[in-house]
Amino acid sequence: MTAPAAPADAPGFSLGRLVDFAKAHFNGPQARRTVARTATLAPGAEVTVLDLSELKGPVTVEGTDRADIEVRLDAALAGVDTADLDAQEKSIRVDLTASGPTAQLRLAQDGRGRRPRFEVRIQVPKRLKVRLGDSRMSAEVRGVAGLDLDDYAGDLRVEDLTGPVTGRYESGRAEFGQGAVLQLKTEGGRVRLERPASVTLESERTGIDIIDAAGPITIKEDYARMDIRGTGGPVRITGDGGTIALRQVAHALVIDATRLTVDAEIDSPVPTTISVKDDDVDVSLPRTGGVQLDVTVTEGDLRLPDGMSAVVAGPKQTIATPVAGGGPLVKLTLERGTMRVRGRSGT
Incomplete structure (x- = not known):
C-alpha cells in the first residue's frame, strides 16, 4: 500500500496475479x-x-x-x-x-x-x-594473452594461452592444458596441469596434479595434496603438512618441509635433497645408473635395502655409500618419522 507507483508499462495489480505469484512461490x-x-x-x-x-x-x-x-x-x-x-x-x-x-x-x-x-x-x-x-x-x-584470477572461485578450464596465469584461485576444479605458465596462489579446490611449461604455486589445502611438466616446478605449500608424474625441469617443494607423490623424477629434486608425507620414485640419477621433520619418507632409487647415497635419521626408524646397514649413534642412524658406482648426491634427512629407502630392485 505504501510502495511507489509501478511504471506505466508494468502489469497492474490484480487478485489473479497475486494468486499466480503465490502458486509460483510454492510450486x-x-x-x-x-x-x-x-x-x-x-x-x-x-x-x-x-x-x-x-x-x-x-x-x-x-x-x-x-x-x-x-x-x-x-x-x-x-x-x-x-x-x-x-x-x-x-x-x-x-x-x-x-x-x-x-x-x-x-x-x-x-x-x-x-x-x-x-x-x-x-x-x-x-x-x-x-x-x-x-x-x-x-x-x-x-587462446588469449593471459589470465588473471582475482580470488576466483568456481570450475575453470584453460587452454592455449600465450601468457601466464596469475592471481589467486580459491575453490572448485581448475584444469590447465599444454604449455600453461602458472604464477598462482591457491586456497582449496583442485588444480590439474597437463604438460605445463612452468609451475610456480603458493598453495593452501589444495589438491595438485601435475602430469609431464615441460619445465620447472616450484611449490610453497600448506597442507596440500600433491601428485607429480614426470618432470621437465627442477622440482622444489617447501612448506608444512600434506602429502606428495612423485613419479618418474628425472631432474633435480629439493624437498624441505615439516609434517609432509613423501613418496618419491627417482627415475634417473639426479641431485636429490629431501629434508623432512615429523613425518614419513619413502624413496625409490634409480633402477639404472649410480648415485651417492647419504641418509641421516634422528629419533626415527630407518629401513634400508638388503645389503645396506646404518651406523647407529644414540638417536641417530646414518649411512653414506655409493650405489652402482656412485653418481649425483641423494641426500635424505629425517627427524622423527620413518625413512624407507628402496633399492634398484624396488625392495
Missing part, C-alpha cells in the same frame, strides 16, 4: 523463456585487458584474429506469466565499455522478479588478457 515458475542479447566493442590499441570479474554464471572466452570483442548472452527466464517474463526481459542489459587499458563487461538487471540464469560466450582479440573475479561461476578460457 515453481509457471512460465519460461530464453532470450538472447549481443554486444560488440572495437577496443583501441591501449586496451590490453578484458575484465569479466563481475560476471555470475557460465562463461566461455575464445581468442580469435578478429579486431573487436563480441559478446552473446543467453538468459533463461522463469516467472509466473507472460507479463512477468516481459518485464524481466526488458530489464536485461549487456554493457560492454572501455576505459584506459581495460574493457569491462557487465550484465545488468533491475532486480524485478527472480534472477535469470545467464550463459555468456565471448570472442576477443587474442592479444587481450582476461580477468575473472570472485563471483562463483564456471569458465572456459582459451
Whole structure:
C-alpha cells in the first residue's frame, strides 16, 4: 500500500496475479523463456585487458584474429506469466565499455522478479588478457594473452594461452592444458596441469596434479595434496603438512618441509635433497645408473635395502655409500618419522 507507483508499462495489480505469484512461490515458475542479447566493442590499441570479474554464471572466452570483442548472452527466464517474463526481459542489459587499458563487461538487471540464469560466450582479440573475479561461476578460457584470477572461485578450464596465469584461485576444479605458465596462489579446490611449461604455486589445502611438466616446478605449500608424474625441469617443494607423490623424477629434486608425507620414485640419477621433520619418507632409487647415497635419521626408524646397514649413534642412524658406482648426491634427512629407502630392485 505504501510502495511507489509501478511504471506505466508494468502489469497492474490484480487478485489473479497475486494468486499466480503465490502458486509460483510454492510450486515453481509457471512460465519460461530464453532470450538472447549481443554486444560488440572495437577496443583501441591501449586496451590490453578484458575484465569479466563481475560476471555470475557460465562463461566461455575464445581468442580469435578478429579486431573487436563480441559478446552473446543467453538468459533463461522463469516467472509466473507472460507479463512477468516481459518485464524481466526488458530489464536485461549487456554493457560492454572501455576505459584506459581495460574493457569491462557487465550484465545488468533491475532486480524485478527472480534472477535469470545467464550463459555468456565471448570472442576477443587474442592479444587481450582476461580477468575473472570472485563471483562463483564456471569458465572456459582459451587462446588469449593471459589470465588473471582475482580470488576466483568456481570450475575453470584453460587452454592455449600465450601468457601466464596469475592471481589467486580459491575453490572448485581448475584444469590447465599444454604449455600453461602458472604464477598462482591457491586456497582449496583442485588444480590439474597437463604438460605445463612452468609451475610456480603458493598453495593452501589444495589438491595438485601435475602430469609431464615441460619445465620447472616450484611449490610453497600448506597442507596440500600433491601428485607429480614426470618432470621437465627442477622440482622444489617447501612448506608444512600434506602429502606428495612423485613419479618418474628425472631432474633435480629439493624437498624441505615439516609434517609432509613423501613418496618419491627417482627415475634417473639426479641431485636429490629431501629434508623432512615429523613425518614419513619413502624413496625409490634409480633402477639404472649410480648415485651417492647419504641418509641421516634422528629419533626415527630407518629401513634400508638388503645389503645396506646404518651406523647407529644414540638417536641417530646414518649411512653414506655409493650405489652402482656412485653418481649425483641423494641426500635424505629425517627427524622423527620413518625413512624407507628402496633399492634398484624396488625392495
